[in-house]
Amino acid sequence: MKRATIGDVAAAAGVSVATVSRVLNGGAVRQATAARVWEAVTSLDYTPNALTKSIFAGRSSTIGVVIDDLTSPFYLDLMRGIDEVASANGSLVMFANTFHDPGREVAHVRTMDEQRVRGLVVTSGASTDERTRRMAEGGTPCVIIARSLPQPPPHLHSVKLDNRAAGRMMAEHLVSCGRRSVAVISSGPRPSHTERIEGLRRGLGEAGLALPDDAIASADANSEVDEAMAALLVRRPDAIVCLTGRRTVAVHSALAARGLRFPDDLAFLTMDDFAWGPALGITVIAQPAYRMGQRAAELIVENPNRAARLTFKPELITRTSCGEKG
Amino acid sequence: MKRATIGDVAAAAGVSVATVSRVLNGGAVRQATAARVWEAVTSLDYTPNALTKSIFAGRSSTIGVVIDDLTSPFYLDLMRGIDEVASANGSLVMFANTFHDPGREVAHVRTMDEQRVRGLVVTSGASTDERTRRMAEGGTPCVIIARSLPQPPPHLHSVKLDNRAAGRMMAEHLVSCGRRSVAVISSGPRPSHTERIEGLRRGLGEAGLALPDDAIASADANSEVDEAMAALLVRRPDAIVCLTGRRTVAVHSALAARGLRFPDDLAFLTMDDFAWGPALGITVIAQPAYRMGQRAAELIVENPNRAARLTFKPELITRTSCGEKG
DNA sequence: GTGAAAGCGCTAACAC
DNA sequence: GTGTTAGCGCTTTCAC
Numbered sequence: 001m002k003r004a005t006i007g008d009v010a011a012a013a014g015v016s017v018a019t020v021s022r023v024l025n026g027g028a029v030r031q032a033t034a035a036r037v038w039e040a041v042t043s044l045d046y047t048p049n050a051l052t053k054s055i056f057a058g059r060s061s062t063i064g065v066v067i068d069d070l071t072s073p074f075y076l077d078l079m080r081g082i083d084e085v086a087s088a089n090g091s092l093v094m095f096a097n098t099f100h101d102p103g104r105e106v107a108h109v110r111t112m113d114e115q116r117v118r119g120l121v122v123t124s125g126a127s128t129d130e131r132t133r134r135m136a137e138g139g140t141p142c143v144i145i146a147r148s149l150p151q152p153p154p155h156l157h158s159v160k161l162d163n164r165a166a167g168r169m170m171a172e173h174l175v176s177c178g179r180r181s182v183a184v185i186s187s188g189p190r191p192s193h194t195e196r197i198e199g200l201r202r203g204l205g206e207a208g209l210a211l212p213d214d215a216i217a218s219a220d221a222n223s224e225v226d227e228a229m230a231a232l233l234v235r236r237p238d239a240i241v242c243l244t245g246r247r248t249v250a251v252h253s254a255l256a257a258r259g260l261r262f263p264d265d266l267a268f269l270t271m272d273d274f275a276w277g278p279a280l281g282i283t284v285i286a287q288p289a290y291r292m293g294q295r296a297a298e299l300i301v302e303n304p305n306r307a308a309r310l311t312f313k314p315e316l317i318t319r320t321s322c323g324e325k326g
Numbered sequence: 327m328k329r330a331t332i333g334d335v336a337a338a339a340g341v342s343v344a345t346v347s348r349v350l351n352g353g354a355v356r357q358a359t360a361a362r363v364w365e366a367v368t369s370l371d372y373t374p375n376a377l378t379k380s381i382f383a384g385r386s387s388t389i390g391v392v393i394d395d396l397t398s399p400f401y402l403d404l405m406r407g408i409d410e411v412a413s414a415n416g417s418l419v420m421f422a423n424t425f426h427d428p429g430r431e432v433a434h435v436r437t438m439d440e441q442r443v444r445g446l447v448v449t450s451g452a453s454t455d456e457r458t459r460r461m462a463e464g465g466t467p468c469v470i471i472a473r474s475l476p477q478p479p480p481h482l483h484s485v486k487l488d489n490r491a492a493g494r495m496m497a498e499h500l501v502s503c504g505r506r507s508v509a510v511i512s513s514g515p516r517p518s519h520t521e522r523i524e525g526l527r528r529g530l531g532e533a534g535l536a537l538p539d540d541a542i543a544s545a546d547a548n549s550e551v552d553e554a555m556a557a558l559l560v561r562r563p564d565a566i567v568c569l570t571g572r573r574t575v576a577v578h579s580a581l582a583a584r585g586l587r588f589p590d591d592l593a594f595l596t597m598d599d600f601a602w603g604p605a606l607g608i609t610v611i612a613q614p615a616y617r618m619g620q621r622a623a624e625l626i627v628e629n630p631n632r633a634a635r636l637t638f639k640p641e642l643i644t645r646t647s648c649g650e651k652g
Numbered sequence: 653g654t655g656a657a658a659g660c661g662c663t664a665a666c667a668c
Numbered sequence: 669g670t671g672t673t674a675g676c677g678c679t680t681t682c683a684c
Contacts, residue, residue, distance in 0.1 A: 006678060015654075018655060018680080028654095048678085049381075049440065050441045051677085052381055052660090052676075053677090053679080055679090056659095056660060060377060071402070071406065080397065092420050093421060094418050095421065104413075113373050114375065115377065138329060278579065280606075333662095341670075342671045343661090344663080347662070374661090374662085378661040378663090379663080381662075381663090654683105654684085655683090656682090657681090661676105666672085666674095
């Protein structure tokens with residue numbers, strides 16, 4: 001009933017634990033001896049304890065991921081990218097959701113540190129920066145995702161979207177579709193959203209269009225979207241921009257509930273591509289989330305000395321929701 | 327640069343390691359001593375090594391999840407349910423995707439075993455059963471998800487949907503919507519699909535309707551859906567049933583590409599609810615995936631002696647894609 | 653080639 | 669209360 005240890009195997013094979021360790025990890029052992037050891041391994045159903053192994057290495061082989069919320073399409077794809085690289089490197093991924101709760105976030109990052117993860121990917125707020133920075137200095141590669149740090153600490157890698165470019169891209173596309181009055185909905189005051197708005201405003205400005213502050217609403221939760229939408233619609237905009245894929249469904253629903261149709265009543269442009277995008281004809285600005293996840297995991301695996309600052313370009317995926325011309 | 331150990335803390339505080347361990351884990355220590363220890367902990371930035379701790383416990387506090395593919399809506403919700411319970415219990419979750427590759431699956435389950443996970447949730451094929459069974463016998467609670475085992479091994483918990491009920495529910499709903507010729511698309515020969523088909527066939531049978539074998543097609547990948555659909559459509563069905571949420575988008579697209587509209591040209595009924603369901607008016611048979619994930623994690627946390635066999639009831643979420651009346 | 657023995661960072665008796 | 673000491677399961681010198 002009890003698990004066999006390396007000592008049990010050694011006893012069964014009539015050798016020392018050192019020898020067993022050698023055949024398991026590829027040291028120089030005579031053919032015949034190795035055979036006896038493998039026999040014992042099999043008959044005892046021995047499974048090495050990775051935890052104990054990690055004591056010597058100083059750290060585990062697991063990659064830690066602390067994410068806002070798996071439900072968001074961006075994070076989901078990011079996760080898949082991380083998983084792919086981890087899997088190819090024999091690493092497992094350990095993850096935890098923060099649900100935007102700073103307390104949870106700090107706790108999870110701490111736990112990851114205690115687990116001596118091989119590296120850490122954090123996508124959440126700024127509350128973890130202190131510890132993350134120390135972890136990085138201590139030799140655990142850490143990569144910050146999707147966040148713009150004013151002055152990024154050395155050692156901390158970062159992977160992000162060029163948010164200003166995304167905003168500008170939105171402006172240019174809407175202008176090219178003949179829209180002149182844009183309303184924006186975001187999900188709380190995140191730095192990435194601020195940058196997207198900056199880009200949007202600049203792009204609009206170049207076309208002689210303004211983006212006044214009251215054309216921007218915010219909804220921290222899906223339940224707040226309807227109210228925010230109502231506030232925006234009194235301005236009679238001809239285009240709605242949703243700054244995050246996390247709110248696409250809710251914004252779409254709020255509009256649909258009012259009987260508004262795309263692109264006739266309103267142009268609709270949102271962030272992050274999603275599976276139903278083509279079917280619904282919704283034009284999006286896509287982030288290469290999967291690629292970003294892969295690169296993040298690669299940074300952990302490769303652990304370069306110099307802090308990497310990776311910025312990815314957004315991509316416009318044109319469909320029909322903005323009244324695109326043929 | 328090097329990490330502080332419990333010994334470093336002890337030295338800095340002028341106490342023994344045992345005392346440090348006590349203040350960290352809540353033993354009886356004098357107030358003043360504890361204060362000195364905490365001071366040392368802080369100044370040395372000491373973070374206990376969870377790996378080493380787990381050696382004593384015999385296992386880690388992490389819950390392992392080996393899943394087919396995070397992309398599927400069912401598995402995603404399942405995962406969120408698991409995460410919720412794990413998080414509430416101070417556990418982290420470690421996961422790996424198999425992408426339906428038996429080789430990957432075996433390797434991942436093995437790795438989880440080596441990691442001495444507190445418990446394991448497996449959603450994949452049968453290739454892991456041997457090892458999983460041994461793990462369970464060895465005291466690691468294992469729960470099999472969404473799979474019907476002919477004769478489930480003792481010790482292995484299982485959490486599944488009542489697939490026959492789901493099939494019957496589909497039949498009854500379509501019949502009540504006046505449909506008489508049903509075509510079915512599945513994703514490969516999974517036991518759960520077989521059961522759903524059985525239920526569907528029985529339900530249809532009670533209404534005097536048949537479900538011949540050539541009204542059932544299979545698509546192992548999204549890329550095969552279009553061809554499978556073409557084969558089904560020659561029978562001129564008045565209803566299409568999709569047996570898995572993983573194929574909903576592809577099936578919907580294949581139909582839409584042919585200019586077929588719901589519910590006028592065809593009824594459309596699929597498995598697993600999804601965010602865009604309401605917007606698209608697609609009627610679904612939902613699995614309580616989140617709840618199932620919670621229960622699976624609870625089984626691991628509680629680790630009951632008797633193997634649990636949990637079966638969940640599907641739920642019909644009526645919208646408009648089947649031509650529902652009023 | 654192989655074994656004995658010293659640790660890895662920590663907990664848990666057991667003394668004082 | 670606090671320290672000493674013996675492990676937990678494993679890797680890794682260092683002899684032989």
